[in-house]
Amino acid sequence: MRKNYQGLPLTADFNVELVSNIIDKLKRGNAANLDNLTAEHLTHCHPILSVILCKLFNLILISGCVPTAFGYSYTVPICKLQDSRVKSVKTDDFRGIAISSVISKVFEHCILDRFGCFLNTTGNQFGFKKCLGCTDAIYTVRKTVERFINGGSTVNLCALDLTKAFDKVNHHALYIKLMQRRIPNTLLRIFESWLSNCWTCIKWNNVTSDFVQIKFGVRQGSVLSPQLFAVYLNDIVSQLPVSQRCFVVLYADDILIMAPSVCNLQQLVNACQMELDLLDMQVNFRKSSCMRIGPRCSVKCNKCTKH
Numbered sequence: 001m002r003k004n005y006q007g008l009p010l011t012a013d014f015n016v017e018l019v020s021n022i023i024d025k026l027k028r029g030n031a032a033n034l035d036n037l038t039a040e041h042l043t044h045c046h047p048i049l050s051v052i053l054c055k056l057f058n059l060i061l062i063s064g065c066v067p068t069a070f071g072y073s074y075t076v077p078i079c080k081l082q083d084s085r086v087k088s089v090k091t092d093d094f095r096g097i098a099i100s101s102v103i104s105k106v107f108e109h110c111i112l113d114r115f116g117c118f119l120n121t122t123g124n125q126f127g128f129k130k131c132l133g134c135t136d137a138i139y140t141v142r143k144t145v146e147r148f149i150n151g152g153s154t155v156n157l158c159a160l161d162l163t164k165a166f167d168k169v170n171h172h173a174l175y176i177k178l179m180q181r182r183i184p185n186t187l188l189r190i191f192e193s194w195l196s197n198c199w200t201c202i203k204w205n206n207v208t209s210d211f212v213q214i215k216f217g218v219r220q221g222s223v224l225s226p227q228l229f230a231v232y233l234n235d236i237v238s239q240l241p242v243s244q245r246c247f248v249v250l251y252a253d254d255i256l257i258m259a260p261s262v263c264n265l266q267q268l269v270n271a272c273q274m275e276l277d278l279l280d281m282q283v284n285f286r287k288s289s290c291m292r293i294g295p296r297c298s299v300k301c302n303k304c305t306k307h
Contacts, residue, residue: 001179010184012114014057020050022109026102033101034072042102057107064189070104071197073221074208098200098220108223111187118183119227124237124245127252128226137251144246144258145293153260154294158269161287162276165253166229167217170280171195174232181231191228195219229253236275244268265290 026039042049060066077094081087112119126137148155174195178188198214218225218232229252236255237248247268249256255272259265276283 001176005179005185005188007179007185007188008182010061010186013061014054014110014114016050016054018110018113019054019057019106020047022106022113023050023053025109026106030102031076031099033099034074035069035101037102039102042106053103053106057110060107060190061186064186064193066190066193066197067104068197070101070107071194071199071219072211073098073100073198073200073219074203075099075200075220076203096202096220100219100221105223111190112223112227115184115187116227118178118181118187119224119231121227121230121234122237122245122250124248125230125234125250127250128230134251137249137256141249141256141258148258148260149294152295154292154296154299156259156262156265156290156292158257158265158290159288160255160257160269160272161284162253162255163282163284165233165281166220166225168281169217169229169232171216173279174228177231177235226252232279236272239275240268240271248272 023039023042026043028039028043030039032038075096075098077096079089079093080095081089081093126132126134126140145155145157175188175192178191198219199211200214200220201211202209218229230250233250233253237245237250240248247258247264249258257265257268257272259268273283
């Protein structure tokens with residue numbers, strides 16, 4: 001696919017006004033990156049900085065090559081336990097927070113503003129979207145369940161949790177998903193250049209480790225990573241028949257499947273599992289569960305028989 005890929009033409013570029021507005025909206029108070037730069041440095045800098053960055057970003061857009069420094073970050077491990085003295089601490093008890101270049105974040109915001117249409121996802125995905133959140137997902141699920149119950153059906157639900165989903169994104173599979181959307185070839189080259197040159201080190205107090213290359217997963221601390229991950233999982237819904245798409249709700253890497261019968265639920269789970277296998281994603285069975293809601297929720301299900 002990549003050898004003969006062309007994609008849609010690139011019809012937009014960046015201007016100084018866009019860069020200046022993004023710098024003004026940067027979130028303050030974050031830790032400094034490897035260059036000891038923060039958002040405050042950019043917001044209080046001379047206005048000519050927006051002109052310089054605009055020229056840089058347009059050169060990146062023309063060449064399809066991302067500066068090496070954009071791919072470097074440092075990761076700070078944060079313990080998820082409220083009290084680490086209660087039990088022995090393992091690596092799974094830590095969550096890594098990556099601090100990346102603030103200038104690269106400005107560039108990512110520019111891409112999202114100009115070319116976000118290529119990263120749109122189905123309305124079943126409630127994560128990573130403005131003006132949408134967990135409450136909207138809960139409301140959608142509740143209305144769907146109530147519609148089933150009012151019709152006399154018992155709703156069967158299956159909640160699937162993916163194992164380290166963000167860290168296991170296969171870059172080549174992601175490129176395929178982007179090519180299927182006819183993303184401009186220049187943008188695809190930018191993503192390839194960026195993701196193929198990601199490095200991070202671990203910072204603990206004032207000590208840092210050697211840099212290691214990240215060959216899988218979306219970049220932590222990146223502005224575009226949530227959108228790229230949503231694109232990666234989007235076909236879980238879009239590959240279903242139109243009449244069944246309303247039975248699947250996504251919130252980031254969490255999947256909730258609803259069906260009026262156990263057999264229908266199994267069919268939907270199988271369809272989701274097939275897409276997850278193609279993406280090399282594994283279900284975390286310890287955090288996944290099934291339940292029934294409705295007038296016959298306590299009735300024992302009959303075993304399905306094949307004819």
